[in-house]
Amino acid sequence: MFQDKITMYGAAWCPDCRRTKDFLEKNQIKFEYINVDVSPEASAIVEGINKGKRIIPTLIINDQPYSNPQNHQLSKVLGINKQGTTVLFGADWCPDCRRAKRFLQDNQINFKFVDVDTTPQAAEFVMSINKGKRIIPTILINETPYSNPSNAVLTEVLELDKAADQRIYDVVIIGGGAAGLTTAIYAQRDKFDTLILEKKNIGGNAFITKKIENYPGFKEVSGPELMDRMAEQAITLGTKIETGEDVTSIEKTDDFFKIHTYNGSFKGKSVVIATGSTYRTLGVDGEAELIGAGVHFCATCDGAFYRDKEVIVVGGGNSALEEGMFLASFCKKVSIVHRGESFSATETYIEKLSSFSNIQTYLNHSVTAFNADENGVFQSATLKNNLNESFIDLKANGVFVFVGLQPNTQNYESLLNLSQSKHILTKGLNKTNVDGIFAAGDVRFGAIAQVAAATGEGVVASYGVREYLTK
Template structure:
């Protein structure tokens, strides 16, 4: 459990103040009297560079020297509506989204990193019936699993006022295409707003290593997306995460972009909503998502350190993520329904040199098998030649079999192709005048970061022509 340590002495006024504050807010802690414990005195001196300063508190492994009540409120998540604790990890996109939302609305919260605190991982599993789901948020001790911004607004009684500012362009989606569109629009002196359902960076943020983006021999997806976000903000772009767009209507010459929480106004709209991971569509798949079935190695791979995992797929993404997972997993078993991988030769050659990767080619997944605890246990596959079935056991499975465009909210608004991708002409123009599309959601798009940035530039030129 999270054992808060407070080093102090009974004669110390600030120690008494800190103790009273913790008691008043029903915070469990252990008080260690430095007058009675010589090791405690040495610990305080070690923390404070040889100085005996009390009170000194240790919270979630971090030390705080004579923290004020305001500082204690901030680090422990104490608010008028109650105490807020967020269990998560720095690599988790939804954790970043929740943290940004709480910060933007001046909500104090205690962030507890599950990677740094074993007790936190156990707590998350206890709350979620064995599932390692983050973020998990506790508000006054009541747990909420991955609450969206709308839920947090209601739970924390946050007062959200409607936006009346009219933007030159609203960009729906904060991946490489959306960020690039914003950068170019801002340079043209057009004010832009990025609305992102989850976290800035899109699928590129979930990529462990990018080796084909010009200017970088190798860079992590999060690092590259952070640079793009920083550049967009430097030019003046506004960014709001956790804002899921539900409809777009044109009234009196302006686009009304409605999210689950409010409405924004704009002269133009850019759809850069990207895509989501495709499912296999076999028994027990949906039931086991989050309980052993995953779609993002960067997000969930850390849970399987020194364990056995399965990767399903045979394209670039499957092999790239499989190689990444092999770096810290005990073994990686790659299952592909065809007799040959469709990935580039570069990835296939890398695969052959890694000892803890084995391949299961020409085998079609037909069912996920659950354990007694209702978590993933094994994958049943059928050999395409012999029709013989076998079980492949592992601790977890990652699926990389393609993407589906995130365009369903707009199917009645603009023209889509038979697969759901947005049809465009000219400068990224859709069938609706003033609405543009860029990135993986667009028909004919190349699912690469470099291509997405180019499409963002194209969309920005479409905006410029429309507004001028």
């Protein structure tokens, strides 16, 4: 059997690695997995591929590298569709190959094209299928070969008349974090057919939180464990979850909403937007160029690269101090830089700082630039003393920025009313200005960026959905 050679470099704590592994396994794609945390050689390979940046997952597919590919990109590269995998063996000069390729493209079927003229293994495979004959195109659909199939045969085999998902869900939830999962749990308990579309991995920002100490009922719980429990509950109740579905737009029709993604479209009688937020950047010189090459926004995700090294944390809120103390548990030294004269975090976090001998604080200091070494990797941050306007160059191996969050609403600016900060404006029961669309969690104006608060947001949104659907 003709097989792609796929090697995936990743780590257990990486949400995108988990998403990618789930996607490959779901589609029965064979691959070799290498954990960069336990293999320094693998870590070096990843950095070499990505010009010094530690980007995971990094995949090598038939000697071609792909840095953190999204599911729809992998679908195109590997020929993955809802009907299964499709591989077309052919040649550029072959008229029937061009006809088959055009037919698949016109019907939006992802397929992998393998040129038998340049791939001896593929030529041998085609001949073995066709009893010694070199018949092209030979198309492999779910590992079943079809020798020069007509368009009519392809239509039947690929069930093109049945390929579109005509199911209309009672509620489609965009985002699989705490708010989205809670909405799904309550909606399914109300017997509403529910679908969650998640761009990356279920769990949102909570999934990449190492330790949660303020969620009711748990003295301490890891973000992945809590989110996995919520997802399991939602699925047990009947929720369908699709990961790797990056929503591009929402279209309102007379009878339902059509939610468009890179992979296709879905239909729902109501929609809940729970897309959460992403970390804000500082916007200083050198930041954009060094993201992934020493500048990071998630200690749980990238902290392991800096074991026994020195790092800088920028920020003064709960997240900055919490992540700073997490880094201090295995880094040689952590320098926390905050522009104010005192931290804005709660007293609980401030009091804990004194128990770490390897944490140094720089209050009344602002970052003005991130500086790279001769290899284009972060080596220091330029700090301005806000009291006397002097400057210092603070050296470190890496820097983690925690200066707040920005809502993920860029795809809804023309559809929904947003605040000046780009949060979705809502009224009672989390209703937006579009009847049938609701918002929940960090994406909503006035929401509190805490996991416990996000679950409450989901409850409120579910009541809005119930009222709308039972009219």
